[in-house]
Amino acid sequence: MIKNIAVLGSGTMGSGIALLFAEHGFKVALYEPAGRTFPSLDARIHFYNDLEKAVANADLIVEAVPEQLEIKREVFRQLAEIISDRAIVASNTSTISLQTLAENLPFSDRIVITHFFNPANLIPLVEIVTLPTTSPQIGNELTALLIHCGKTPVVLNRDVPGFVANRLQAALIREALYLVENGIADPGQIDTVVKEGLGLRWAFKGPFEIADLGGLDVWAKVTGHLFPELSTNTLAPESLLTKVADGELGVKSGYGYYRYEDPSSTAEKMKNSIDQLVSFKKRIEEV
Ligand SMILES: NC(=O)c1ccc[n+]([C@@H]2O[C@H](COP(=O)([O-])OP(=O)(O)OC[C@H]3O[C@@H](n4cnc5c(N)ncnc54)[C@H](O)[C@@H]3O)[C@@H](O)[C@H]2O)c1
Structure with a gap:
């Protein structure tokens, strides 16, 4: 069951995603690399400059770092060493296929795409992409979580760059x-x-x-x-x-x-x- 959520990157999308979950009663850790300033958001969001601390109790980690494959891969490489073996990792990538993101990851069966739309706390649609190797329970759990947060999730039949929207x-x-x-x-x-x-x-x-x-x-x-x-x-x-x-x-x-x-x-x-x-x-x- 998803209780604790960590969001990585506090830019346009990360802020909105963190706000959405906080507004729906979840404990949210928002991570931003050291030296960057945090936006002022919601008292229920806890800010971290330390990745390990941010994801320590996370059942769900939403990645919203810049749309550059090297940056995302480096974040996943760090996560591989520190996350629990039940944590779900959801990328908010706009264009990169899930197959590409999951390549060589030890948690490739637990990484999915949840594609939110800006402003993420307001636009209902979230596209969800999974792989044939993803446990069906993960897709179901994320769908239920997003519906609980007032979203309209659409689970795509297949992974493709750019998804549908x-x-x-x-x-x-x-x-x-x-x-x-x-x-x-x-x-x-x-x-x-x-x-x-x-x-x-x-x-x-x-x-x-x-x-x-x-x-x-x-x-x-x-x-x-x-x-x-x-x-x-x-x-x-x-x-x-x-x-x-x-x-x-x-x-x-x-x-x-x-x-x-x-x-x-x-x-x-x-x-x-x-x-x-x-x-x-x-x-x-x-x-
Ligand atoms: N902006 C949109 O409309 C939109 C919509 C849907 C999806 N997306 C996707 O969401 C993701 C984030 O986009 P954005 O528009 O919020 O970008 P952004 O540039 O506003 O925010 C990215 C944040 O990540 C931080 N960051 C940089 N390196 C990091 C690292 N190693 N670890 C953690 N944080 C790091 C940056 O400091 C910044 O705060 C991208 O994949 C983008 O394609 C964007």
Whole structure:
């Protein structure tokens, strides 16, 4: 049974994940390497700069360190020497396959992916990825834990880089960047199309439900006519790489596709909107 939870990395995702579990009554240890400062979060979260102490009593360890395989591997190497033989390790990686993460690990039968979405304490979805060698009990235990915390876990059938949500998101941004690079629409117009049209439906209906509503005969035509027109780019787009090279990283650098005078209030406003939208959606769906 999961009682004590350790979260590794107190950045954007680690903070939100720690907050979620603390808000649902779990004892949470939040680890950050020595020398870094901790965000102010919740009195029920205990902060550690010592990995061994942070994971000493952990039944579940959620890894939310930067998306670099070497960093994650080094953290797992350290964990291998100190965690109990019943602790479950869950990575919050956005893109790396579980098979890659589990390679040569002594706890490869107890490592899974729990992919949260930012802000992690507010967005209901968590994608769960396991391997054929993972004990089914681990998947069941994590699913139960996440449901208890008000989440909507989706256990995928198979391990694949990017899982489902990021593959869908990547397909959308590839086409959006193609439209911008070819002068068909600018980022503001594309954001309006998504926010005022597609996104409103997506909060309530998924693509297959929308296909059923529109008629599959219509979708057979739409896909047949449009697929040959769509971007098939397999590289990170030039226009995006140029922005990164110029230090235009988005909200965190104050400039990306838009200018941000006050980056922290932009993130706060987004959290508030999501919080309200999630409550509103629940109310509507209960009717
Ligand atoms: N930001 C998102 O929207 C998002 C969404 C889903 C998943 N993810 C994934 O979650 C993970 C964390 O992303 P993030 O956005 O929170 O990154 P972040 O950079 O905000 O936070 C990473 C934290 O890890 C700390 N860190 C660095 N080295 C460490 C180590 N060796 N041990 C412990 N902590 C260490 C950093 O100091 C930092 O506080 C990544 O794998 C990312 O792909 C991010």
